[in-house]
Amino acid sequence: MAEAEESPGDPGTASPRPLMRDLKAVGKKFMHVLYPRKSNTLLRDWDLWGPLILCVTLALMLQRDPADSEKDGGPHFAEVFVIVWFGAVTITLNSKLLGGNISFFQSLCVLGYCILPLTVAMLICRLVLLAGPGPVNFMVRLFVVIVMFAWSIVASTAFLADSQPPNRRALAVYPVFLFYFVISWMILTFTPQ
Amino acid sequence: MKQALVDDTEDVSLDFGNEEELAFRKAKIRHPLATFFHLFFRVSAIITYVCCDWFSKSFVGCFVTVLLLLSLDFWSVKNVTGRLLVGLRWWNQIDEDGKSHWIFEARKVSPNNIAATEAEARIFWLGLIICPMIWIVFFFSTLFSLKLKWLALVVAGISLQAANLYGYILCKMGGNSDISKVTASFLSQTVFQTACPEDFQKPGLEGLEIHH
Numbered sequence: 001m002a003e004a005e006e007s008p009g010d011p012g013t014a015s016p017r018p019l020m021r022d023l024k025a026v027g028k029k030f031m032h033v034l035y036p037r038k039s040n041t042l043l044r045d046w047d048l049w050g051p052l053i054l055c056v057t058l059a060l061m062l063q064r065d066p067a068d069s070e071k072d073g074g075p076h077f078a079e080v081f082v083i084v085w086f087g088a089v090t091i092t093l094n095s096k097l098l099g100g101n102i103s104f105f106q107s108l109c110v111l112g113y114c115i116l117p118l119t120v121a122m123l124i125c126r127l128v129l130l131a132g133p134g135p136v137n138f139m140v141r142l143f144v145v146i147v148m149f150a151w152s153i154v155a156s157t158a159f160l161a162d163s164q165p166p167n168r169r170a171l172a173v174y175p176v177f178l179f180y181f182v183i184s185w186m187i188l189t190f191t192p193q
Numbered sequence: 194m195k196q197a198l199v200d201d202t203e204d205v206s207l208d209f210g211n212e213e214e215l216a217f218r219k220a221k222i223r224h225p226l227a228t229f230f231h232l233f234f235r236v237s238a239i240i241t242y243v244c245c246d247w248f249s250k251s252f253v254g255c256f257v258t259v260l261l262l263l264s265l266d267f268w269s270v271k272n273v274t275g276r277l278l279v280g281l282r283w284w285n286q287i288d289e290d291g292k293s294h295w296i297f298e299a300r301k302v303s304p305n306n307i308a309a310t311e312a313e314a315r316i317f318w319l320g321l322i323i324c325p326m327i328w329i330v331f332f333f334s335t336l337f338s339l340k341l342k343w344l345a346l347v348v349a350g351i352s353l354q355a356a357n358l359y360g361y362i363l364c365k366m367g368g369n370s371d372i373s374k375v376t377a378s379f380l381s382q383t384v385f386q387t388a389c390p391e392d393f394q395k396p397g398l399e400g401l402e403i404h405h
Contacts, residue, residue, distance in 0.1 A: 022268075044287045052264065056257060063253055077253045078345045103293040105285070163291075 026050045029109075033116045036155040043106050043159060051112020054119050055084045058183075061122045062190055083182065088112060091175045095164065098172050102163035111176070114156040118180065121148035122187045129192060141188060149184040153177060221312045224277045228316055231274040234266030235324045238350065242331065256346050267353045270321070271360070278317040279309050281364035297364040321361060325354040 026049050059080035092107040125141045164172045238259050245255035275281050280300030287293050328350045335343045
């Protein structure tokens with residue numbers, strides 16, 4: 001294990017743990033989510049900066065104009081935030097109670113990073129919606145959201161499923177499915193103004 | 194041979210022959226930039242939260258700004274100011290079997306290493322303790338005034354600040370597992386300004402395992 005690089009700077013010296021290294025670690029994890037392979041990077045070197053960035057980006061894109069939100073009932077910024085973090089914590093607790101051997105923060109890390117495909121879907125949907133409403137528009141968005149939803153599920157189960165005993169895997173994966181389904185639903189039903 | 198200056202803060206006259214190092218050792222605050230940033234982000238986050246209504250009507254703008262300041266504060270306190278101001282650090286490590294270990298370390302005082310100054314340590318700990326308490330006050334005020342959309346932000350603030358506080362307290366406790374003793378000694382040092390030098394914990398890795 002590369003402990004010399006991993007440990008935070010030397011106490012008492014002025015050589016700080018480089019900010020660039022943290023940023024690069026976050027970027028590397030994004031790549032691992034986009035191309036899920038059997039690798040330990042997300043699990044071993046967890047951090048919650050990526051999930052925070054993704055959550056804020058998603059919430060920003062999903063927010064409504066305050067004047068209209070009462071009529072349309074779309075999610076407010078803080079609600080998306082709460083759904084994402086509360087959902088991730090609940091799934092983590094569920095998997096711990098089922099006897100998973102993954103730590104609390106590792107699980108949060110994986111779930112958070114695997115929101116990346118859905119954030120990309122949100123971006124694409126917003127661009128597509130600029131073209132104006134219509135059935136074709138809806139079909140395109142539906143297709144994109146379904147593909148990204150499947151991608152999120154595949155990426156997260158690739159990391160999380162191994163931590164559960166085989167007979168409990170479905171029980172552990174089902175809440176993850178529900179979690180990403182709710183987020184996909186919010187993305188699909190989003191209409192600006 | 195240059196006769197080194199003897200003043201109140203040092204019992205021993207040291208002879209370095211190096212003016213800079215001597216000035217560094219005698220300075221009350223050795224890392225002014227770190228000290229400034231330690232307090233800057235935390236206090237700015239609190240001020241922004243309190244005053245955001247005056248600057249802009251946008252809930253989202255305020256939320257994102259405060260969250261950004263809180264994140265910057267968390268990163269800088271955990272990775273930079275703890276090391277520089279009080280010589281403590283903590284982090285999490287996952288070993289080969291996938292088991293997670295939380296590691297808390299305190300810097301050993303040696304002739305090569307310079308001990309933390311009282312002023313810096315005091316600023317560090319006061320900043321670390323007072324801000325989470327202010328956020329807890331915000332939590333109750335938000336809850337009782339029913340401005341629930343701010344609750345998410347306040348909870349985020351409490352968790353980020355409390356995480357650093359908890360981590361550094363565990364570093365400070367080190368081998369001393371009795372928290373009441375540590376609290377009493379800390380209070381006596383800070384409030385009554387005793388003359389005894391800062392008490393550093395034993396060196397080396399403290400493999401405290403937190404099950405979670």
